[in-house]
Amino acid sequence: MTEGRHRHVLVVGAQCASMPRLPRLESAARGLHSVLTHPDLGACAARTGAHPSLLISPALTPGAVRAAVHEAMRRAREDKAVLVLALLGHGFTTPAQQGLYYMTAESTTGSTLSALNVGQLLSEAVDEPGVEGVIALIDTCYAGAGLPDTGRIAGGLRAGRLRLSVVTAAASDQPARGMKLSRGLAHVLRSGVPGAGAVLYADERLLGALRPHTVGQAVGGFAFQNDPFAAEGLWLARNARRGAAGASGAVGPLGLGDLQQAVSLWRADTRLPLPLTRAELDSLYAFAREGEVDDEADPRWRARVVEVVGTLLVCSDTVTLLNEALAEVLTSDLLREARRLAGLPPAAEGPELLRDLVEYAALRAAGATGPAWQGLVRLVAALARQSGAEEAMPRLRAWATDLKAVTEFNDALAAFDRKDRQDGLRLVLSLAGALTDWPEEVDAWLVGTGERLPVHRRFPCRSADRLGTAETIGAALRWARGLLSGSAPLVNVDVAAPAHLLARWQPEEAKVGLRLLGVNHDIVVRWSGRLAPTAENAELAAEMNDAARRALRGMGGCATVPVEWIGASVLADPEELERALTTGRYDTAVGLDHHPDTLQDVLEQLLPYAPIILWPRPGARMGHGRLRALVQQHWHGLPAVLPAAYRKRWDVVHGECADCLGDVRAVWHDEAWLEFCRPFEERVVAAPEEEW
Structure with missing residues (x-):
């Protein structure tokens, strides 16, 4: 239903002097016109002036009604639009019930010339070239006799390539009372039909919804659908309950x-x-x-x-x-x-x-x-x-x-198997010994080689500084590659470090050999406190990691991004923050909406409680909620999308990057990492190789 395109309507309510007055005629016609011209329901164009879309009068003549119908047909033809035509009032049939005649002010049942032949009128309207289709609503006695001659419309100007739907208030031998069809239809269209989809058609589903409102009358329908070029269904109204199942459609x-x-x-x-x-x-x-x-x-x-x-x-x-x-x-x-x-x-x-x-x-x-x-x-x-x-x-x-894509399907499955093996292969590097500055040694475990336990080795650092740490990481990488013997390439590297290094160091930017570590490796940053607890918190490690496991499982079922954001006002009161932490307030993912000057202290306070912590890189332009928006956008891909974002940050002129995911720092502890940490729980690690 393209917006801005017209659907046309004409609702006619005619009283007849020779028949009993219809007290509900005017209100029924106005109510039906109102719902048919409602932009969210019938979506037909309402008209006033010389040729209104609502025509109610006790003095109508057959010529006036015919002229109004022809004007509505003309407008529908010019707009290539659907025409909805409603006739409310009195009607009669011949003794042989061959045709319905719509009565106006001076009509009598003894003269067909004094009334309008409804079937002929509908045949003219639907056969007019350019009219997209006609929906007729006939609320008169004997309405079932008002159907057009199918032979006539099949042999007309359009050779039957047209669409017509008719809803009738009663059978061809049955009176209609109280304008039940028009009133009931207005009610149904306003209320909607459950399960009918986004739009309502003049079909059996609509008739079923109408029948409780037309008790005593055999409400019926007729459809002639034979337009091979119609791309849109001949719908009567949008469904007020289009939020029902199936209403969203087959196309996004x-x-x-x-x-x-x-x-x-x-x-x-x-x-x-x-x-x-x-x-x-x-x-x-x-x-x-x-x-x-x-x-x-x-x-x-x-x-x-x-x-x-x-x-x-x-x-x-x-x-x-x-x-x-x-x-x-x-x-x-x-x-x-x-x-x-x-x-x-x-x-x-x-x-x-x-x-x-x-x-x-x-x-x-x-x-x-x-x-x-x-x-x-x-x-x-x-x-x-x-x-x-x-x-x-x-x-x-x-x-x-x-x-005809079996090969591509099998190729994709094989590629995923290779990726699964590659993702399972990880080098874990621990800088846990760096208690105040840089470590004197680095522990390395190679995970995913098929061995029952990860292979471990400890590497001494030539110097306890940034350069010495980078050289030692390089040695650990060479050791791991030697163990792989040409099998799957080593891509994934977990770097576990204490809070003071996490606050000031980006491991992927460590120069290892000729390149930065993150050029050829996907780095995930962890906190070494979960891997190697100190003597002070060793007995709390199991509790800490079990709480993290529960939090991660709870986050998995969240419909929204489960990040608790902390601003400067919260960090300004460490005691109150500690109270909130101990009462379970921040036990899922925590985001810092700015880069605090006391980041090390903040991390040391948060890391035992929150399995995931996010914050902006120093100098990042993250005002006006941009950090939250970035995390919201990429949440379901984190942390896997961060290594590529860091590499992209190196490749572009950063000053031109308005929303850079590479400016987001994260310490991330997923369930796989917590399982890796399990052997270390409730122990003080003096010799990591003894833990395996």
Whole structure:
């Protein structure tokens, strides 16, 4: 439903002098007109003046009503719009019940010329070239007799390529009372229909909602849908309960944007309903693939429309498949993990996570020279890999087979296996002995080699300073590479250091050999206090790490980013902060919204309580909530996205970088790290090699 495009309406309420007065006619007509012209419901254009969209009078003539209908038809034709026509009042049929006649002021049941032939009027309206479709609402006695002759409309100017929906208040041999149809319809449209989706059609679902309001009358409907070029369903009103299940549609914002652009360049007058359902996608696909279109269509964009709709249909099928095949394991966290594994950016996430990830993968992540479905196949493979749902694999492989992408699917799974082995391979470096300055020795453990226990070695530092520490890290790296003997490359390095070094040192910027440590390695910074507790806090280590494990599990279920932000006013009162820490206030992720001058003291106070701490690099321009916004944007990728952000920071002119994730510092203790620390709990580590 493209904004700014008109839908036209004409509601007629006619009293008849030869028939009993209808006391509810005017209020029913006004109520129906009101809901049909409400911008959030019927969305029809209200008109006043010489040709109003609401025509109520005790002195109407057949000519006046016919002229009003023709004017509404003209406006709909000019706007290529839908026309909603409502006739309220008295009606009669011939003895053979062949046709309904709408009565005006001077009409009598003894003269068909004194009234309007409703079927003929509808045939004229719907057969007018340019009218997008007609929805007729007939609230009279014997309304069921008002249906047009299908033979006439099939053989008219448009050869039946038209759309008509009719809702009738009563059967062809049945009176209608109290304007029940109009009043009931206004009520239903204002209230909405649960489960009907974003828009309401003149279909059985709507009739079912109307029947409780039309007791004693056989409310009915008729539809003639035969326009191969209609890209939008013939909807009566937007559903006031469109937040119900299925209302979000089969297409997300990204796909809709691509489709709207292509359709507008192909046929500028074609409108898309919002949201798009799967049925509407199917109709548009068939429409776009027609071999012949009218002269107003631009054939140059036909192929693009077919391509986009075809892609969106595959996306819709993929979403359905994943919802079914992974029903027991599909969660938001799993989807975000798969997004990261598949290499999609945070921008791929949308309000409907699965649908929007699938669309992004299909529309944006396909390589310029690679297979068409490369991005989507990689995402589905990532979901298969992360979910571990082996029973779903036959269905996922069949899906890849249908796309002729089995090789790409298997390649992605193999690449993820390699990455998993690489991610599991980590070098842990501990600078725990640096009690006041730089360490005299560095402990190293190589994790993920397949050994039951990590391999450990202690390296003495040639000098207890920054340069000596960097040289020793280099020695530890050479030792680890020697143990690997040409297997998976060593990428991941955990650096655990005491608070005074964390406050002033960026390990990834240590010059090790020819390059900075972070050029070829992904560095995650840890606090050595969880790895090697001192004599003072050794007995508290198990409690400290167990609390961190509970906090991390609780954070995993958070719908929002679970960061508690601390400002300067909180840090100005260390005693009050300590009280808050001991009462469990800051036990998840803590963010400092500025770089405090007393960062070392702050870290020493926070680190035993919070498993994750974030703060800005010194000199970073993080005012006006920019640090919070960065963390909010990248939270689900942290800390994995930080090493690349640090490298990017080195590559750009930092003065031109307004929002740089590389300015975010973090100490991060995930569950894998806490498990690594478990052997050290409740012990004072004098000889780390003895702990294994």
